Amino acid sequence: MTVLPDATPSPEGRRGRISRALNDARIRSVLIQVLTLLAVFAAAIWIVNNTVANLNARNMSAGFDFLDVSAGFGIGFTLIPYQEGDSYLRVFAVGIMNTLLVAVVAIVLATIFGVFVGLARLSNNWIIGAVARSYVEVIRNTPLLLQIIAWYFGVFNLLPRPRDSIELANGFVLNNRGFYLPAPVAEAGFSLFAAVVLGAIVFAIGLYVWAQRRLERTGQAFPAILTGVAIVVFVPLLAYVVLGRPVSWDMPVLQGFNFTGGLSVPPSFCALIVALSAYTSCFIAEIIRSGIQSVSKGQLEAAGALNLPSNWTLRRVVMPQAMRVIIPPLISQYLNVTKNSSLAIAIGFPDLVSVWMNTSLNQSGRAIPIVAMTMAFYCAVSLSVSAVMNVYNKRVQLQER
Amino acid sequence: MAQQTQVFVPQPDRPPPPDTSGPLAWIRRNLFRDIPNTLMTFVGAYIIFTVVTAIVNWALIDAVWQAETRRECLDAVGRAGACWPGVAAWFENLIYGLYPKDQVWRINLGFLALVVWMVPLWLPKVASKIAIGLSAVMLYPFLASYFFLGGEKGIIWTALIAAGLAGLIWVWATALTEMRTGKPVGTWLVARLGQADTDEILQRRIKQGAALALFAMAFLMVTQISFEEVRTRFWGGLFLTLVISGIGITFSLPAGILLALGRRSKMPVISTLCTLFIELFRSVPLITILFMFNTMLPLFMPAGTEVNQLVRAIVAVCLFAAAYMAEVIRGGLQAIPSGQYEAAKSLGMNYWQTTSQVVLPQALKIMIPTIVGNFIGLFKDTTLVSIIGLFDLMNMARAVGEDTDWLGLFIEPFFVVTLIYFVFCFAMSSYSINLEKKLAAGRDRT
Numbered sequence: 095m096t097v098l099p100d101a102t103p104s105p106e107g108r109r110g111r112i113s114r115a116l117n118d119a120r121i122r123s124v125l126i127q128v129l130t131l132l133a134v135f136a137a138a139i140w141i142v143n144n145t146v147a148n149l150n151a152r153n154m155s156a157g158f159d160f161l162d163v164s165a166g167f168g169i170g171f172t173l174i175p176y177q178e179g180d181s182y183l184r185v186f187a188v189g190i191m192n193t194l195l196v197a198v199v200a201i202v203l204a205t206i207f208g209v210f211v212g213l214a215r216l217s218n219n220w221i222i223g224a225v226a227r228s229y230v231e232v233i234r235n236t237p238l239l240l241q242i243i244a245w246y247f248g249v250f251n252l253l254p255r256p257r258d259s260i261e262l263a264n265g266f267v268l269n270n271r272g273f274y275l276p277a278p279v280a281e282a283g284f285s286l287f288a289a290v291v292l293g294a295i296v297f298a299i300g301l302y303v304w305a306q307r308r309l310e311r312t313g314q315a316f317p318a319i320l321t322g323v324a325i326v327v328f329v330p331l332l333a334y335v336v337l338g339r340p341v342s343w344d345m346p347v348l349q350g351f352n353f354t355g356g357l358s359v360p361p362s363f364c365a366l367i368v369a370l371s372a373y374t375s376c377f378i379a380e381i382i383r384s385g386i387q388s389v390s391k392g393q394l395e396a397a398g399a400l401n402l403p404s405n406w407t408l409r410r411v412v413m414p415q416a417m418r419v420i421i422p423p424l425i426s427q428y429l430n431v432t433k434n435s436s437l438a439i440a441i442g443f444p445d446l447v448s449v450w451m452n453t454s455l456n457q458s459g460r461a462i463p464i465v466a467m468t469m470a471f472y473c474a475v476s477l478s479v480s481a482v483m484n485v486y487n488k489r490v491q492l493q494e495r
Numbered sequence: 496m497a498q499q500t501q502v503f504v505p506q507p508d509r510p511p512p513p514d515t516s517g518p519l520a521w522i523r524r525n526l527f528r529d530i531p532n533t534l535m536t537f538v539g540a541y542i543i544f545t546v547v548t549a550i551v552n553w554a555l556i557d558a559v560w561q562a563e564t565r566r567e568c569l570d571a572v573g574r575a576g577a578c579w580p581g582v583a584a585w586f587e588n589l590i591y592g593l594y595p596k597d598q599v600w601r602i603n604l605g606f607l608a609l610v611v612w613m614v615p616l617w618l619p620k621v622a623s624k625i626a627i628g629l630s631a632v633m634l635y636p637f638l639a640s641y642f643f644l645g646g647e648k649g650i651i652w653t654a655l656i657a658a659g660l661a662g663l664i665w666v667w668a669t670a671l672t673e674m675r676t677g678k679p680v681g682t683w684l685v686a687r688l689g690q691a692d693t694d695e696i697l698q699r700r701i702k703q704g705a706a707l708a709l710f711a712m713a714f715l716m717v718t719q720i721s722f723e724e725v726r727t728r729f730w731g732g733l734f735l736t737l738v739i740s741g742i743g744i745t746f747s748l749p750a751g752i753l754l755a756l757g758r759r760s761k762m763p764v765i766s767t768l769c770t771l772f773i774e775l776f777r778s779v780p781l782i783t784i785l786f787m788f789n790t791m792l793p794l795f796m797p798a799g800t801e802v803n804q805l806v807r808a809i810v811a812v813c814l815f816a817a818a819y820m821a822e823v824i825r826g827g828l829q830a831i832p833s834g835q836y837e838a839a840k841s842l843g844m845n846y847w848q849t850t851s852q853v854v855l856p857q858a859l860k861i862m863i864p865t866i867v868g869n870f871i872g873l874f875k876d877t878t879l880v881s882i883i884g885l886f887d888l889m890n891m892a893r894a895v896g897e898d899t900d901w902l903g904l905f906i907e908p909f910f911v912v913t914l915i916y917f918v919f920c921f922a923m924s925s926y927s928i929n930l931e932k933k934l935a936a937g938r939d940r941t
Contacts, residue, residue: 127764134768141795148794219532220525221539235920236913237875239882240889244913247896247905252574433780440882451786461790469779469787476778 145462156462161186167453169444171360185454189446190471196366196435196445201428203371208378215383226379234376239437241373246365246441253361256352265345267353273364274346277357287333287340294329298322362443370434377427385420386412418490425483429476446471553577554910565901581901582908589891589912592731598645601722602734605642609635612663615670622673627666632745634662643738646724648717657714664709681705727805731886733915739809739887740874746813747873748866751820756850758825769821776818781879785811789883808880816873823865827858860934867927871920888912 115121149156161183168178173191176184214226233241251270254260259269265276298321305318334340346356389412397407439448446468455464514520526536557576559568568578582589591599612631615621638659641648648656665680672683681702685691690698730738757769776784788811792802831854839849859866881890892908895901 123762127762130768131764144797145791145794147798148796151798217535218525218528219535219539221543222535225539225542231921232917235871235917235924237878237889237916239878240892240909240913240916243889243893244905244909247893248909436780436782437879437882439782447780447782447786451783455786455790461794465783465787465791468783469775472779472783473775477774 154459156460158463160458160460165454165457167457169449171363171444182454182458185449186467189444189449192444193432193435193446196363196370196438197432200367200370200374200431200435203367204374204378204431207371208375209382211375211379212382215379216386230376230379233372238369238373238434239440242365242369242437243440245369246362250361250365256348259348265343265356267346270361271352272358272360274353274356274358276343276345279342279344281340281342283337283340287330287337290333291330294326298325360443362438362441365441366435366438366443370431374427374431378424381420381423381427385416388419389415421486421490422483425479429479432475433472563900565904577907577910578904579907581895581904582911584901585895585898585908588732589888589908590733592735592886592891593729594725594731594734595729598723598725601642601645605639608638608642608663612666615666618670618674620674620677621670623669623679627670630662630666634659636745638663641722644725645722653714653717657710657717660717661710661713664713727803730805732891733888735885736877736888739812739877739880742809743812743816743873743877744870747816747820750813750817751824752855754817754821755824755828758821759828773818773821776815777822781815781876782882784815785879785883787811804883805885808883808885812873812877812880819869820866823862823869824858826865827862828854830861831857863934864927864931867923871923874919875916888915
């Protein structure tokens, strides 16, 4: 075939220009993005249209006006006061408080237990290491929901009736209605006592900060943690005696068929906390272990060469470096606890998902605002935590030269 | 000059150190190093002894093996021993759900087909493992869904099932020829016909013809079989758990790769959309997504569309898993040094060539443990579908205690189900550790 000379450029040239334009990375990228945006908008419009049609057909509405309406159902366990006649907005608040309560309690317990198990895995004793390892493997490889339900149906529901309750310690009672513990009651002089406690804590923190600064400036150490603990323990004790018992304890007592007085949490709360903290403690244990193992051996040898005492090696060499590895995944575990607390619905504990996305949604039929509010809450928690995390990561990042 | 020679007299040998190797030394080092260590050994041994004896006593020694109802068990041993007849009576339901008993062989055959499909991946001489793996992901689902679902099949549905069947036959044909002669089945066929030296076009024609013939044969076979329909509401137990997690795993990897690439894209619209999707799905609990799809998917669809509840759950699980997988893959992508991109560019590779041949293979390889960890998480998370009313393995176990004959029998079924979950998850994690070691063999030079 012979190639014709480019005599009539108009059709060929135009096609050439178009194909050249399509091969230009910038033009292509703009084109792709415009097409994607159009597709997303089209899908959104289609969904909105369908939703509006469906809502009209079912006589439902998507507004937020139902929030002031009385919810009209009771909630078994509330952290803030709530009555059946309260508004839906109040239900939302009750759900959030219950979710946060579960999350905070489970986080504290899981951290304590997780550190313990993580250190046990690093133990130079083979049996302790094996026990910790089997604990981690068994708990980590079974679903959390299964554990929650097993603890609820298999343990806390089968506890004896209130009459034959198990008394763990004076005032701490466990039975199939829940867990009862003494409640603190403010007496005369309580506010002064609270002020003293608060002051002691603030002073101890201040002392720690001052000791750190002095250590960095002069190299002289001050046992700030020991002193701080002593202040936080003994000053309130002294105040307690001097002010003549400003706090008394309201003990749970058996009256008729049930216990009254004191604080109480339902069995579902106990099951949730035990399962959540056991499950999370495994992941925390692994984080602690890998964090400590990530500190290179040379650091330990260097500390040994400087003849640092062994508790200094741990506190001033190993921990600061391990923390850099430990903190980010630890925080993401804490976020997971908050998200996993939503499994409460399976055993009927009234957390946010249970009272809001289930009961309120079924009662009011306002699917869209309720789902949006629930998701907004979880997004807000997770975004604020990751914002804090970013700041922390910037601070502890290695200063590379 | 008389010189007195001093004879070198060595010092007497020092006693050898106490044995540093062998079982005795190991015991001394790991169990009785010092007093606290010895104490810990006793504490640990006590814990192991208590737990093991408690479990053995409950599950084996004090257990009841023959009974008609839970009452009989309670009368015999109370709560001290397990009541296994209840679990045995429900065992078939735990595995297959309420699937019709006379059709259960279809489930077994479906999973057997998957095993048969995957076996060549572990045969050392088989070369086209990637093609086999891809075919399992792309074609097996059609075959399996017909096995499980059954019912009427139109012409397109028949063609898809036939593609699945043809894929299975091709996998084994190519595995056999590769083990025998080292050539994939197409090349082998060409050589058998004595056309190995002819031009490529003819060879390709022969291969295409053979593939077409295979497909036609499979199509004919598929038209000959027909299964009765089993509605998804009869699906349950371990079978349902495996279906949901299998679909979630199969979907989440490619979708996660696309999302991760999208998030790292230089096009602002694409990366914003991907980031929004990933962050939204990652920051809310799976249960809220399941609830959302359960209540809102029917609202989003055109009026009158019925969305099967299983489909709603699967859509929710897939999107959730994809968002998590995207972040894992992105971690892998970030670990690839920019020199790799520059090298690919200098060879004249375009974006997709660079991504698929240089970046992704390395990124996926270093993320294998995390990816498998994610699969395990997904497998465990499928228990959440029980909350929206599907009877997966866990919900089936809970249902045992609500049966009038076995009222309150919770611990035993939970124990069995826990074992099943543990075996699956532990096998997956052990396999990933094994794979990681194998892949790291060439990398670590220590």
